[in-house]
Amino acid sequence: MSEPGGTGPVSERGGLRHVEHVMGTVFSFDVRGPVTAAVGTALAAAVARLHHIDRVFSPYRPDSAVSRLARGELRPADCSAEVREVLGRCEAARRATDGWFDPAAGGVLDPSGLVKGWAVEDAARRLRAAGARHVCVNGGGDLQMFGGAAPGVPWRVGIAHPLRPGALCAVVSGHDLAVATSGTAERGAHILDPRTGAPARGPASLTVVGPRLTMTDVYATAAFARGAGAAGWLESLPGHEALAVTGDGGSWHTAGFPAYGVPVAAGR
Amino acid sequence: MRRAVLTTASTGALVVLLLSLKPHHPAGLPAAAPAPSPAGSRPSGGRPADGTYTGSPVPTRYGTVQVAATVKGGVLTAVKVLRVPSENGRDQEIAAYAVPRLTQEALSVHGAAIDAVSGASYTSAGYIRSLQSALDRAGV
Numbered sequence: 001m002s003e004p005g006g007t008g009p010v011s012e013r014g015g016l017r018h019v020e021h022v023m024g025t026v027f028s029f030d031v032r033g034p035v036t037a038a039v040g041t042a043l044a045a046a047v048a049r050l051h052h053i054d055r056v057f058s059p060y061r062p063d064s065a066v067s068r069l070a071r072g073e074l075r076p077a078d079c080s081a082e083v084r085e086v087l088g089r090c091e092a093a094r095r096a097t098d099g100w101f102d103p104a105a106g107g108v109l110d111p112s113g114l115v116k117g118w119a120v121e122d123a124a125r126r127l128r129a130a131g132a133r134h135v136c137v138n139g140g141g142d143l144q145m146f147g148g149a150a151p152g153v154p155w156r157v158g159i160a161h162p163l164r165p166g167a168l169c170a171v172v173s174g175h176d177l178a179v180a181t182s183g184t185a186e187r188g189a190h191i192l193d194p195r196t197g198a199p200a201r202g203p204a205s206l207t208v209v210g211p212r213l214t215m216t217d218v219y220a221t222a223a224f225a226r227g228a229g230a231a232g233w234l235e236s237l238p239g240h241e242a243l244a245v246t247g248d249g250g251s252w253h254t255a256g257f258p259a260y261g262v263p264v265a266a267g268r
Numbered sequence: 269m270r271r272a273v274l275t276t277a278s279t280g281a282l283v284v285l286l287l288s289l290k291p292h293h294p295a296g297l298p299a300a301a302p303a304p305s306p307a308g309s310r311p312s313g314g315r316p317a318d319g320t321y322t323g324s325p326v327p328t329r330y331g332t333v334q335v336a337a338t339v340k341g342g343v344l345t346a347v348k349v350l351r352v353p354s355e356n357g358r359d360q361e362i363a364a365y366a367v368p369r370l371t372q373e374a375l376s377v378h379g380a381a382i383d384a385v386s387g388a389s390y391t392s393a394g395y396i397r398s399l400q401s402a403l404d405r406a407g408v
Contacts, residue, residue, distance in 0.1 A: 017404065
């Protein structure tokens with residue numbers, strides 16, 4: 001990919017957009033409002049950091065810290081501070097989900113289920129720290145937003161319908177908002193049930209809305225793995241709401257979801 | 269209920285048609301070759317030029333559909349349906365109901381109504397077909 005700015009033309013309204021292929025997916029950056037040199041620099045740094053995170057945490061790179069940990073060539077205590085931070089967050093996520101989020105569900109350490117959301121949230125935070133007030137970072141369908149689409153105007157996020165390509169099943173809106181969707185539509189049955197090690201049989205898709213993407217994404221993954229018990233558990237999580245579309249085209253949501261979202265088309 | 273089913277199926281088809289209308293579409297998009305006829309020059313920044321883009325006729329399971337889309341300031345402002353299934357009275361009746369609604373839904377997706385899209389994690393290849401990709405290209 002070219003340098004940020006090369007694919008992020010400054011629009012007539014100000015603002016900056018950038019698309020980066022990294023970590024096996026695509027990150028879309030959308031900064032609204034005035035763009036200072038500091039924000040441009042922060043975008044370049046955030047993009048470089050995504051590539052760095054991929055080198056360190058990818059289970060598909062034999063030389064990554066995660067691969068070396070999985071092979072027993074590296075002890076957690078010998079890892080860099082950022083690897084220890086992610087391992088600590090994975091353990092906290094495992095406890096917060098009664099073990100339904102488990103980075104070792106497949107028998108080998110794979111923190112990917114936490115790393116992407118953490119990377120998206122981190123990138124959005126860095127842009128905000130550099131002075132950008134209206135920021136949306138989308139990493140492969142999981143988003144962290146700060147500010148709004150314009151001053152006083154909330155971001156609006158369409159939730160892709162898992163059974164109808166090109167259509168939406170809901171639109172959620174808010175200012176400081178994280179949105180994560182788990183499902184099988186794009187990557188097949190890739191979420192494992194930690195209790196059995198087999199692919200989890202969750203709904204067609206499950207979307208969780210919350211304030212910060214790291215845990216919002218963890219909750220979406222864990223709830224998907226939980227299957228039938230997900231609705232009651234999600235209802236018990238403070239500050240997070242959820243919407244699921246089931247395989248037969250029906251849907252359910254937590255009691256507080258309507259505060260964030262409007263279904264586009266009811267049920268089937 | 270049949271109307272609802274048709275509306276649903278056709279919404280997907282229409283959105284695919286609209287994606288194929290984008291002047292800067294990547295090679296990986298569906299085979300529906302667009303025939304852009306924009307009035308005015310194309311800017312270098314990746315934003316579609318103002319003008320009306322006519323899509324190729326696309327066969328769907330309900331018959332052939334063809335649309336034209338108008339872009340102003342990088343935003344889709346109108347969709348005109350040039351050709352709809354019309355083999356019998358029943359089809360025409362359904363099309364008369366469904367097409368205006370489809371147009372409205374497509375505009376709400378591709379106009380300024382949403383800023384981004386969440387969905388089950390896509391790969392680099394899946395991104396090309398995603399609505400997020402369409403929003404990024406339009407720069408809306």
